[in-house]
Amino acid sequence: MGPEFMNKIQSVRGMNDILPGESPVWQYLERVISDVVHSYGYREIRFPILEQTQLFKRSIGEVTDIVEKEMYSFLDRNGDDLSLRPEGTACCVRAAEQHGLLYNQQQRLWYRGPMFRHERPQKGRYRQFHQVGVESFGMVGPDIDAEIILISMALWRSLGLIDSVRLEINNIGTADDRRAYGQALTAYLKEHEAQLDEDSRRRLLSNPLRVLDSKVPETQALLEYAPSLSAFVSPDTAIHYDQLKALLTANNVCFTENQRLVRGLDYYNNLVFEWITDALGSQGTVCAGGRYDALVAQLGGRGTPAVGLAFGMERLVLLLQETGKIPDSVSQVLDVYVMYSEDSEQDTAIILAEGLRRQVPGLRVQCHSGGGKFSNQLKRAFASCASVAVIVDAEGLRWRKLSADAVAEPVESQILVERLRALML
Ligand code: ATP
Ligand code: MG
Numbered sequence: 517m518g519p520e521f522m523n524k525i526q527s528v529r530g531m532n533d534i535l536p537g538e539s540p541v542w543q544y545l546e547r548v549i550s551d552v553v554h555s556y557g558y559r560e561i562r563f564p565i566l567e568q569t570q571l572f573k574r575s576i577g578e579v580t581d582i583v584e585k586e587m588y589s590f591l592d593r594n595g596d597d598l599s600l601r602p603e604g605t606a607c608c609v610r611a612a613e614q615h616g617l618l619y620n621q622q623q624r625l626w627y628r629g630p631m632f633r634h635e636r637p638q639k640g641r642y643r644q645f646h647q648v649g650v651e652s653f654g655m656v657g658p659d660i661d662a663e664i665i666l667i668s669m670a671l672w673r674s675l676g677l678i679d680s681v682r683l684e685i686n687n688i689g690t691a692d693d694r695r696a697y698g699q700a701l702t703a704y705l706k707e708h709e710a711q712l713d714e715d716s717r718r719r720l721l722s723n724p725l726r727v728l729d730s731k732v733p734e735t736q737a738l739l740e741y742a743p744s745l746s747a748f749v750s751p752d753t754a755i756h757y758d759q760l761k762a763l764l765t766a767n768n769v770c771f772t773e774n775q776r777l778v779r780g781l782d783y784y785n786n787l788v789f790e791w792i793t794d795a796l797g798s799q800g801t802v803c804a805g806g807r808y809d810a811l812v813a814q815l816g817g818r819g820t821p822a823v824g825l826a827f828g829m830e831r832l833v834l835l836l837q838e839t840g841k842i843p844d845s846v847s848q849v850l851d852v853y854v855m856y857s858e859d860s861e862q863d864t865a866i867i868l869a870e871g872l873r874r875q876v877p878g879l880r881v882q883c884h885s886g887g888g889k890f891s892n893q894l895k896r897a898f899a900s901c902a903s904v905a906v907i908v909d910a911e912g913l914r915w916r917k918l919s920a921d922a923v924a925e926p927v928e929s930q931i932l933v934e935r936l937r938a939l940m941l
Contacts, residue, residue, distance in 0.1 A: 530643030575606035577782030600632035622654035640799025651824035658760035689749030857909035
């Protein structure tokens with residue numbers, strides 16, 4: 517082998533492995549999320565990771581950061597222009613529309629999986645990251661906007677994160693409203709162009725509303741005196757927005773209105789919102805969403821009102837870790853460690869472990885492999901984090917709690933099963 521083969525191959529920058537030590541937290545989070553969305557009657561939809569590049573250009577918008585510089589796009593062997601999905605909403609609309617799920621129907625759907633964006637990797641920002649998305653189609657009223665936000669509330673409650681996140685909302689009006697506002701904003705910012713940061717100057721030409729999103733203090737200061745979007749939104753959207761706010765208040769959802777909240781995807785109208793935490797530094801948005809009533813038609817379907825949100829899973833995992841809100845039980849992945857005092861008892865131990873798994877539903881049993889000294893087996897039992905060890909020896913079975921000072925006591929096999937059933941309750 518030449519030296520070029522000797523270097524170990526590393527993962528692609530910004531794309532993470534989720535190791536066994538961390539996967540229980542992910543599974544916990546995924547379980548809680550699917551329980552919450554199912555409790556609202558949402559049904560899971562799965563679609564491919566690769567789509568036609570055109571899908572994202574037509575939905576997210578040609579002059580957004582995502583489409584301009586963050587997509588993993590390539591020509592495949594047939595010359596088809598494909599992209600790894602940078603988000604799920606466009607894919608969800610594509611799939612639902614393609615299979616006739618949106619035709620004269622209401623749909624409540626959710627999905628989860630990896631998304632891909634070529635961004636600068638940092639804590640809470642990766643090139644492969646994971647989202648859970650929740651989307652509803654065919655419902656036009658503010659009640660369904662409220663439902664989408666209440667789903668996120670229910671999740672914070674289930675995860676113990678309610679005090680760690682806050683909700684910001686805004687009404688960004690219709691596409692026409694935003695065009696009119698964009699002109700007024702551009703006119704104002706042009707007068708002060710010299711004070712604008714470089715990014716904002718570029719956006720002024722291509723996508724002026726994105727300037728509102730600038731993190732540069734000088735630009736923010738300039739925006740204090742800029743025309744305000746709320747003066748441009750049409751009365752219909754204002755009424756819808758007021759009704760939504762009333763519904764949120766009636767459900768004890770606290771929120772602040774942020775007139776500068778605009779999303780980096782072009783398809784939103786009326787409502788946009790973000791759930792933000794202060795515990796993760798500048799990558800503080802853990803969930804974002806809004807209404808997108810024009811997207812289905814834009815992708816070739818019949819006009820279908822829609823609203824949805826997406827959770828950023830990596831940021832939620834970080835937030836759970838940061839706030840210490842991971843239940844202890846999450847890291848315990850084993851209940852029983854079966855071991856044996858003599859190598860000749862191994863076969864009996866395997867049969868016993870099989871029997872326990874059959875007789876006690878849900879019980880997680882690991883059988884020691886490879887024999888060896890009893891003291892070494894016990895070390896492995898402790899390392900496994902199981903709560904009990906069952907020891908097979910010539911005289912019968914013994915039960916040992918894996919707390920440091922416990923002793924092994926003889927136990928009848930019927931009693932053993934009963935005790936393990938009790939352990940499961
Ligand atoms: P940000 O402003 O943080 O870049 P965004 O507006 O681009 O987010 P959306 O496209 O709305 O994000 O995606 C919804 C959620 O997905 C975000 O709120 C965030 O939690 C998560 N997310 C987005 N991009 C990334 C990324 N590169 N790495 C990790 N999580 C991400
Ligand atoms: Mg982004």
